[in-house]
Amino acid sequence: MKLYEDSNGLWHVGARTVSTGKNQIVDDGNGNIRIILSDGTTISGNISNITDGSNVAYTSVNDLLGKISGFFVNASLGLGGLLGTLFFIDGQSTDASTETGSINHPFKTFGNAVAAMTDLTKSYALYLTPATYTEVNACVIPAVSSFSIHGNKSTLICPTITINSPYSIYDLVTNGDVIYAYTGATRSSRIGGSLVGNVSISGFEDYESVNFSAHTVTVQANANPLFSHCTLGSKLVSADPTTTITINDCSFSRPTVDDYNIDMSAGGVLVCKGALLNNKSYTSG
Numbered sequence: 001m002k003l004y005e006d007s008n009g010l011w012h013v014g015a016r017t018v019s020t021g022k023n024q025i026v027d028d029g030n031g032n033i034r035i036i037l038s039d040g041t042t043i044s045g046n047i048s049n050i051t052d053g054s055n056v057a058y059t060s061v062n063d064l065l066g067k068i069s070g071f072f073v074n075a076s077l078g079l080g081g082l083l084g085t086l087f088f089i090d091g092q093s094t095d096a097s098t099e100t101g102s103i104n105h106p107f108k109t110f111g112n113a114v115a116a117m118t119d120l121t122k123s124y125a126l127y128l129t130p131a132t133y134t135e136v137n138a139c140v141i142p143a144v145s146s147f148s149i150h151g152n153k154s155t156l157i158c159p160t161i162t163i164n165s166p167y168s169i170y171d172l173v174t175n176g177d178v179i180y181a182y183t184g185a186t187r188s189s190r191i192g193g194s195l196v197g198n199v200s201i202s203g204f205e206d207y208e209s210v211n212f213s214a215h216t217v218t219v220q221a222n223a224n225p226l227f228s229h230c231t232l233g234s235k236l237v238s239a240d241p242t243t244t245i246t247i248n249d250c251s252f253s254r255p256t257v258d259d260y261n262i263d264m265s266a267g268g269v270l271v272c273k274g275a276l277l278n279n280k281s282y283t284s285g
Helices: 061-068 110-115
Strands: 002-005 013-015 022-028 030-035 042-046 085-089 125-129 130-134 139-141 148-162 166-181 188-191 194-197 197-199 205-208 216-218 224-230 235-238 244-248 250-252 260-263 268-273 282-283
Touching: 022 139, 085 110, 110 139
Parallel strands: 085 125, 125 148, 130 148, 139 148, 148 166, 166 188, 166 194, 166 197, 188 205, 197 216, 205 224, 216 235, 224 244, 235 260, 244 268, 260 282
Antiparallel strands: 002 013, 002 022, 022 030, 030 042
16 A cells, blocks of 8 residues: 655545655555655654554554544645545445445445535545445535545536535546636646536636546636646636636537537637637637
């Protein structure tokens, strides 16, 4: 098992390649743990040498993780990667105990985890075990300090997903309309995964290698999204003269022949640094 910091300063649970100069914690599966700091300093030992407040030795990094769930958070949001609340979500869990979001008693639905995000002063990280999570009701992320979703290629099916705080989302497929309602100055990011449904953008978001299968992506007043290396099977629409849309090496693949890929007829600024377009490419009204 590996806990690692990526090139953006964000912490994850997984086994990906760690960028040079980033912090990581590695468990070899036999209880031996190494803490590797960004300057190359390595601290090693056996997890059994670490004890809790009752002087009981930990048995694995997973065991330790259950006690330090606040370790993971979006460090790029100025919280240093050391504050926040980590919730585990496992749709295939057979645990009959009360769901707490811990690694041993995970939430079984995405909705249950969101309902537990009650302290608006905190940051939250949601770690999904790969599965398909289906919600009958709309999902509303409250205006917490920040939150992240580590999707691990999971699929979230929900009629509408509304996000009211700065966020980071990784490797998640969302099937349903997504409303990014947060309008603050903190930039958010979505890396990998797909969006299926209509999308409304109101803030400052960076999309990296995201597949948009949405019907329409609407950029609202004062929003400033950046799309990098994305595939957009969607119509991209500016809704207001105050928008700024930046496209960096993206491809458009709208199936409707008699329609525009990009509609700037309401005004706004379009910065295109590379795009492959099909059908009717662009209209400014």
